[in-house]
Amino acid sequence: xxxxxxxxxxxxxxxxxxxxxxxxxxxxxxxxxxxxxxxxxxxxxxxxxxxxxxxxxxxxxxxxxxxxxxxxxxxxxxxxxxxxxxxxxxxxxxxxxxxxxxxxxxxxxxxxxx
Amino acid sequence: xxxxxxxxxxxxxxxxxxxxxxxxxxxxxxxxxxxxxxxxxxxxxxxxxxxxxxxxxxxxxxxxxxxxxxxxxxxxxxxxxxxxxxxxxxxxxxxxxxxxxxxxxxxxxx
Numbered sequence: 001x002x003x004x005x006x007x008x009x010x011x012x013x014x015x016x017x018x019x020x021x022x023x024x025x026x027x028x029x030x031x032x033x034x035x036x037x038x039x040x041x042x043x044x045x046x047x048x049x050x051x052x053x054x055x056x057x058x059x060x061x062x063x064x065x066x067x068x069x070x071x072x073x074x075x076x077x078x079x080x081x082x083x084x085x086x087x088x089x090x091x092x093x094x095x096x097x098x099x100x101x102x103x104x105x106x107x108x109x110x111x112x113x114x
Numbered sequence: 115x116x117x118x119x120x121x122x123x124x125x126x127x128x129x130x131x132x133x134x135x136x137x138x139x140x141x142x143x144x145x146x147x148x149x150x151x152x153x154x155x156x157x158x159x160x161x162x163x164x165x166x167x168x169x170x171x172x173x174x175x176x177x178x179x180x181x182x183x184x185x186x187x188x189x190x191x192x193x194x195x196x197x198x199x200x201x202x203x204x205x206x207x208x209x210x211x212x213x214x215x216x217x218x219x220x221x222x223x224x
Binding site: 004033035040041042043044045048056058090092102103104105106107108 | 155156157158159160163199201211212213214215216217
């Protein structure tokens with residue numbers, strides 16, 4: 001089992017640019033959540049996707065958008081990058097059916113905005 | 115969301131037990147207590163969760179106070195690999211977003 005995978009591992013962008021991060025969930029999982037982790041802080045919830053729809057959203061601006069594909073993989077898009085968007089972006093997958101209580105996290109994508 | 119309070123940091127000797135406390139005085143009757151940990155340069159990793167009764171798994175034990183206002187994560191024999199930030203999180207079940215605080219940074223001394 002490959003677990004949750006994310007790409008790329010690292011990324012450098014400049015202010016105003018756009019970025020797309022990718023996530024493949026753990027095998028059999030159908031729900032994907034995205035989190036942002038600033039240096040020295042705990043992760044903050046951005047949004048969650050299930051059945052290709054955004055199901056829940058945290059306190060993040062519209063510049064942050066996402067997508068889920070029929071194979072349950074997901075993308076996180078950030079437009080008009082700001083210096084403050086520099087962070088570790090984490091993807092977590094889980095199962096909607098059954099108890100579904102455990103979220104499995106990927107290793108993250110570290111984004112640096114210059 | 116109900117809040118949790120954890121010490122910023124703790125230190126333990128290798129092969130000694132570690133008790134990581136968490137206060138959650140505003141917990142509701144339907145909140146589960148989850149623990150995740152984050153090793154350096156990795157994403158968070160599920161450790162254990164419980165509702166009312168104490169729980170054990172291969173990684174740790176979770177002791178929950180009778181009034182549920184506090185809990186303790188117990189690592190029975192700390193190893194160097196257990197050095198991480200440990201997060202105590204309250205959540206409803208079924209894919210509720212996790213609300214992370216700053217957690218407790220555990221250092222393990224050889």
